[in-house]
Amino acid sequence: MMNGFQNIPFNWLEKIINLAAERIVLVNRQGIILYINTAYCDFIGTTVDWAIGRHIEDVIENTRMHIVAETGRAELAAVQSINGSEMIANRFPLIIDGELVGALGTVMFSNPEEWQKYQRKIQSLVDELAYYKTRFEKELKSKYTFDDLIGSSTDFIAAKKLAERVAGSQSSVLLLGESGTGKELFAHAIHSGSPRASFPFVPINCASIPDHLLESELFGYEEGAFTGAKKGGKKGQFQNANLGTIFLDEIGDMPLSMQSKLLRVLQEKEVQPIGSQQSIPIDVRVIAATHRNLEKMVQEGKFRQDLYYRLNVIKIDIPPLHKRKADIPIISLHLLEKLAKKFYREELSLSPEVIQRLQSHMWPGNIRELENVLERAINVLDGKTIELFHLPLYLQDVAEDPKDTQFEGQTTILLSPLKDTVAHAEKSAIRRALAVAKGNKQEAAKLLQISKTSFYDKCKLYNL
Numbered sequence: 001m002m003n004g005f006q007n008i009p010f011n012w013l014e015k016i017i018n019l020a021a022e023r024i025v026l027v028n029r030q031g032i033i034l035y036i037n038t039a040y041c042d043f044i045g046t047t048v049d050w051a052i053g054r055h056i057e058d059v060i061e062n063t064r065m066h067i068v069a070e071t072g073r074a075e076l077a078a079v080q081s082i083n084g085s086e087m088i089a090n091r092f093p094l095i096i097d098g099e100l101v102g103a104l105g106t107v108m109f110s111n112p113e114e115w116q117k118y119q120r121k122i123q124s125l126v127d128e129l130a131y132y133k134t135r136f137e138k139e140l141k142s143k144y145t146f147d148d149l150i151g152s153s154t155d156f157i158a159a160k161k162l163a164e165r166v167a168g169s170q171s172s173v174l175l176l177g178e179s180g181t182g183k184e185l186f187a188h189a190i191h192s193g194s195p196r197a198s199f200p201f202v203p204i205n206c207a208s209i210p211d212h213l214l215e216s217e218l219f220g221y222e223e224g225a226f227t228g229a230k231k232g233g234k235k236g237q238f239q240n241a242n243l244g245t246i247f248l249d250e251i252g253d254m255p256l257s258m259q260s261k262l263l264r265v266l267q268e269k270e271v272q273p274i275g276s277q278q279s280i281p282i283d284v285r286v287i288a289a290t291h292r293n294l295e296k297m298v299q300e301g302k303f304r305q306d307l308y309y310r311l312n313v314i315k316i317d318i319p320p321l322h323k324r325k326a327d328i329p330i331i332s333l334h335l336l337e338k339l340a341k342k343f344y345r346e347e348l349s350l351s352p353e354v355i356q357r358l359q360s361h362m363w364p365g366n367i368r369e370l371e372n373v374l375e376r377a378i379n380v381l382d383g384k385t386i387e388l389f390h391l392p393l394y395l396q397d398v399a400e401d402p403k404d405t406q407f408e409g410q411t412t413i414l415l416s417p418l419k420d421t422v423a424h425a426e427k428s429a430i431r432r433a434l435a436v437a438k439g440n441k442q443e444a445a446k447l448l449q450i451s452k453t454s455f456y457d458k459c460k461l462y463n464l
């Protein structure tokens, strides 16, 4: 029978053994050393000639090789103290033709430095893992609250109030609104305002996940469920969101087959990973969102009616930006501040012409488009005030549509509302006072000659 060794010259074997296991020792059943290599002998301060033929206990301190040679039970990655250092030893029983004939020992680390180096390497990986784990957990928790939902137009306030009122309930919420209107922000805020706030918030964009992957993404799979399935299987996002909230964005883009599966999960309150026979109970609140007309889709047979009813327990309509033009200055200032932080800029402002122009645009991409426009402007800005020429070309032209100069039924003079200008001035004054007082709020309040309480209130109002 070929065992692969026929072609290897005998004098190569020792070299091969030494290369494969740096320090190696072999004992018979009585614990007598039959073989020990030079590296092991150098390590314990002896010679091969002296060691061979002696009992292992006379050569290596704290050894357990003779025990393994007797019991036949392997001891792997065992810590052994030699010369005052902790070594990592592997001890294998040697079984030939079904009979225990001795034991083979190897030492993985020859000196504590080597072990420490290895440990340090592992430790930094463990630390890195812990860092990403906490970051991941933080990410899963919601980042936004109702205070981050800026706007004071009637429709927007109504939507926000409804969301605040239902945050505490367990019911499903359906958020309807054009793309970029803030549906995800609303979902975050509802979660943060709910008793589930300390549990995960898991957003899923149903439109961005290929249909054939959506089921495993949502419900997970068992090991070996399909070719390419990860070893150990994979948890689905419903399980990741357990006790928290799952946000199913673009639900209108979910294929009909998945809609049925989702409905079952919502009804049964349990998920069955692909390839598994067992269902896992879950406690997850669902917030769904879409820019599509779901009612029409139901009529056209593109969206399951029963699922629609289940999701549509509380429906919140988020108005598009062009229907809340009065909010544009305050939202712009809010976004400007957010972006200023991101780009390490300070006290950025918008010229009155820019505010007018922003109010006259139709904003098909809603707040996301506005945010992109401001980000672009900051990138081309040298000073502190954004002027018309900092805007993208399509916004530098005159108003697109005369009816844009109308909002909420009134003719608008293209100026920012006084309260916004005042708010902006107030905020700048507070920032300057804080800068002069080196962040000391009490000192800054004195500089502005206002009470400490009113200063704190204003800081809160302006997110300072």
Ligand SMILES: Nc1ncnc2c1ncn2[C@@H]1O[C@H](COP(=O)(O)OP(=O)(O)OP(=O)(O)O)[C@@H](O)[C@H]1O
Binding pocket: 148, 149, 150, 151, 177, 178, 179, 180, 181, 182, 183, 184, 185, 186, 249, 291, 331, 334, 367, 368, 371
């Ligand atoms: N009321 C608001 N106040 C301040 N910022 C807002 C508001 N609404 C939305 N934003 C900002 O606008 C951007 C788009 O919001 P969000 O992603 O929530 O929109 P969306 O409706 O979920 O979009 P899509 O349907 O395309 O996923 C985000 O950066 C968000 O922070």
